[in-house]
Amino acid sequence: MSLDAFISATVQVGLTLVTVAIIFALLEGFLYLVLVKLLRWKYAVPIMLVAPAIVGLAVLILWPLLWELNVSFTGMSLRNFRDPGFLGLGEDLFVGVDNYVQVFTQPVLQTTGFWQLLLQTVLWTVINVFFHVTLGMALALLLHRPMRGKGIYRALIILPWAIPQVIALLIWRTEYNNEYGAANQLLGLLGLGPVPWLSDPFWNFVAMILANVWLGVPFMMVIILGGLQSIPNDYYEAAEIDGASSRQSFRNITLPLLRPVLTPAIILGTVWTFNNINVPYFINQNELETSDILVTALFRQAFQYNRYGDAAAFAFVIFVILLIFTVFYVRRTGSLRGAYE
Amino acid sequence: MSGPTSVPAPAVAQAARTAVREAGGRRGPRWKNIAVHGLLILACIIAAFPILRVLSVALRPGNTILQSEFELIPEGATFDSFVNVLTKTDLPLWLMNSIIITVGTSIIGVGIAATSAYAFSRYKFPFRGLGLTVLLATQLIPAAMLLVPLYLLAVQFKLANSYIGMVIGLSVTAVPFSIWILKGYYDTVPIELEEAARIDGCSQLEAFWRILLPLSVPALVVVFLFNFLTAWNDYFLARILLSREELLTWPLGLQRFQQQFQTQWNELAAASILISIPVVLLFLYSSKWLVSGVTAGGVKG
Numbered sequence: 001m002s003l004d005a006f007i008s009a010t011v012q013v014g015l016t017l018v019t020v021a022i023i024f025a026l027l028e029g030f031l032y033l034v035l036v037k038l039l040r041w042k043y044a045v046p047i048m049l050v051a052p053a054i055v056g057l058a059v060l061i062l063w064p065l066l067w068e069l070n071v072s073f074t075g076m077s078l079r080n081f082r083d084p085g086f087l088g089l090g091e092d093l094f095v096g097v098d099n100y101v102q103v104f105t106q107p108v109l110q111t112t113g114f115w116q117l118l119l120q121t122v123l124w125t126v127i128n129v130f131f132h133v134t135l136g137m138a139l140a141l142l143l144h145r146p147m148r149g150k151g152i153y154r155a156l157i158i159l160p161w162a163i164p165q166v167i168a169l170l171i172w173r174t175e176y177n178n179e180y181g182a183a184n185q186l187l188g189l190l191g192l193g194p195v196p197w198l199s200d201p202f203w204n205f206v207a208m209i210l211a212n213v214w215l216g217v218p219f220m221m222v223i224i225l226g227g228l229q230s231i232p233n234d235y236y237e238a239a240e241i242d243g244a245s246s247r248q249s250f251r252n253i254t255l256p257l258l259r260p261v262l263t264p265a266i267i268l269g270t271v272w273t274f275n276n277i278n279v280p281y282f283i284n285q286n287e288l289e290t291s292d293i294l295v296t297a298l299f300r301q302a303f304q305y306n307r308y309g310d311a312a313a314f315a316f317v318i319f320v321i322l323l324i325f326t327v328f329y330v331r332r333t334g335s336l337r338g339a340y341e
Numbered sequence: 342m343s344g345p346t347s348v349p350a351p352a353v354a355q356a357a358r359t360a361v362r363e364a365g366g367r368r369g370p371r372w373k374n375i376a377v378h379g380l381l382i383l384a385c386i387i388a389a390f391p392i393l394r395v396l397s398v399a400l401r402p403g404n405t406i407l408q409s410e411f412e413l414i415p416e417g418a419t420f421d422s423f424v425n426v427l428t429k430t431d432l433p434l435w436l437m438n439s440i441i442i443t444v445g446t447s448i449i450g451v452g453i454a455a456t457s458a459y460a461f462s463r464y465k466f467p468f469r470g471l472g473l474t475v476l477l478a479t480q481l482i483p484a485a486m487l488l489v490p491l492y493l494l495a496v497q498f499k500l501a502n503s504y505i506g507m508v509i510g511l512s513v514t515a516v517p518f519s520i521w522i523l524k525g526y527y528d529t530v531p532i533e534l535e536e537a538a539r540i541d542g543c544s545q546l547e548a549f550w551r552i553l554l555p556l557s558v559p560a561l562v563v564v565f566l567f568n569f570l571t572a573w574n575d576y577f578l579a580r581i582l583l584s585r586e587e588l589l590t591w592p593l594g595l596q597r598f599q600q601q602f603q604t605q606w607n608e609l610a611a612a613s614i615l616i617s618i619p620v621v622l623l624f625l626y627s628s629k630w631l632v633s634g635v636t637a638g639g640v641k642g
Contacts, residue, residue, distance in 0.1 A: 005434070009441045010441060012504045013441050013444075013504050013508055016445060020509075045464065046460040046465075046469075049457060050457045050460045050472070052452070052453045052456060056512065056516060057516065060491075060509070060510070067494065068489055071490065071493065076493075083497055139384055147374075147377070149378075153381045153384075153385060156385040157381075158388075159389055159392060160388050163617045163621055164574045164592075164616065165574060166592040166595065166596075167616060168391070170595060170599050170609065171392075171613065172391065214387070218388070222628065274483075275481075277483070295486075298483065298485040298486065299485040302492075303580075308489060308493060315483070316486075318483055319481065
């Protein structure tokens with residue numbers, strides 16, 4: 001690293017920031033002239049305030065997605081790597097809905113097809129979220145009492161969430177090494193193993209889940225702990241006076257009152273786990289197809305096999321699955337009511 | 342009659358309750374206390390074990406990297422790996438790239454989020470509810486789904502292998518969530534403060550700039566940290582956009598150590614620790630706030 005490199009990098013990023021600022025200033029000036037001076041619209045101020053966000057999200061999320069939708073109807077790939085234009089019509093790349101049909105009828109990867117990937121993803125999501133919530137709840141209940149060392153326990157248990165995920169996963173991957181990884185060395189102390197964590201499909205899947213449970217429990221614990229602290233103690237005292245057992249208190253006070261916190265956390269946790277590309281990618285490193293979930297298969301299809309048209313169609317199929325689940329779940333639980341006021 | 346020494350009744354009740362609870366706690370079975378602490382200590386060991394092991398690997402002298410004993414401070418412990426990783430590898434370059442990209446990204450992200458959140462918190466306007474829903478819906482988009490078009494567009498616009506592409510590409514990633522956090526915080530600031538300023542002759546935007554923003558500094562700091570951590574920990578956008586050695590960010594760089602793992606386990610470990618320490622400290626400071634953002638929707642409902 002040299003001073004020159006540093007200065008040149010800073011200048012490039014600085015110029016980028018200045019350009020972005022100028023674009024937004026021009027945008028605001030234009031909106032001010034049109035909405036305030038010309039139309040005297042009563043919503044002029046809020047629209048001007050949200051305009052940068054709208055432009056940013058439109059340029060960097062909406063437009064790429066529309067473009068991806070466009071690509072999903074074309075046969076764009078490494079061999080046909082050219083701007084397809086509208087639906088690839090001009091470049092003779094238009095394939096209609098073939099890509100979408102292929103998602104369900106042909107292997108998405110080399111041998112693994114959509115339904116197997118979906119099954120693996122559902123298993124992955126359900127198992128992970130189950131352990132995140134139960135272990136998170138158990139730890140939160142243990143911590144939710146007056147005791148010594150609470151802050152230290154909390155800080156230590158939160159560590160897996162706090163360290164950068166890439167680092168945590170590189171460490172886990174190394175610890176799964178057959179000979180000198182900690183996983184097999186610990187099993188060796190118990191007289192077990194060695195377990196082929198990285199080469200056997202079943203154990204590789206277990207390895208991914210172990211790593212992800214380790215990573216995800218602290219988030220749930222912190223959320224649930226926050227929820228527990230918002231439940232007034234009076235309820236428990238009243239229940240105690242009425243002779244309720246601690247199990248009854250948990251069932252009839254803690255769980256119902258935790259729901260407003262727990263439901264959005266579970267939805268978020270499910271979406272994050274379903275979309276979790278980091279853990280399978282770093283533990284498996286694109287080796288075993290049986291360890292792929294939908295999103296890692298998508299990444300592999302796009303950036304290892306360079307089948308962009310196929311990948312675009314596959315991406316929309318994945319998105320629709322997730323969207324249907326979320327809308328259904330949010331509707332059923334009504335978990336977002338009140339956030340809009 | 343209420344003399345200066347009398348205590349309000351509710352306070353007495355509260356004190357009595359506290360006393361009862363504490364007495365109860367002391368009377369509670371001893372084994373239960375031990376069990377609770379035992380389980381928590383076990384959880385702490387599981388949570389910290391990989392990190393402690395990395396620390397011990399980083400301290401090992403070069404010739405015992407692959408030994409299998411578990412000892413926190415290895416025999417002949419040395420800081421050589423830390424010195425090596427800072428002087429003999431490209432780690433400083435990767436860190437510089439990451440810092441510059443991350444700071445640029447965060448400035449754009451926070452600027453955009455701070456103003457939009459104000460509109461969502463204080464104004465009624467057409468499609469406001471829809472806008473908030475769309476912001477949440479963006480969280481459903483799988484990262485890999487956006488990577489495909491971002492890569493193709495970056496190639497088309499010659500933004501691959503540039504700082505500009507990375508800064509622009511990452512800038513709005515954290516914006517939707519940031520808007521929700523800030524809106525939640527603005528909602529808790531009494532609107533009367535701004536109204537008073539307006540009576541004193543401020544325009545609405547001046548009231549925002551001079552009253553609300555200064556009051557929201559803690560939340561703005563947290564949102565900046567959130568944007569910072571999101572960009573700092575990005576691996577995949579860098580993976581598809583950056584291939585030139587002098588542009589690599591630290592996650593790509595660290596992976597280089599791992600690919601030739603046999604010889605570089607202690608350098609990977611030392612670099613991991615150097616990168617993690619500041620991030621973990623920032624995280625512990627901001628985690629409480631991030632959590633309140635996550636559950637803001639639910640708690641109010």
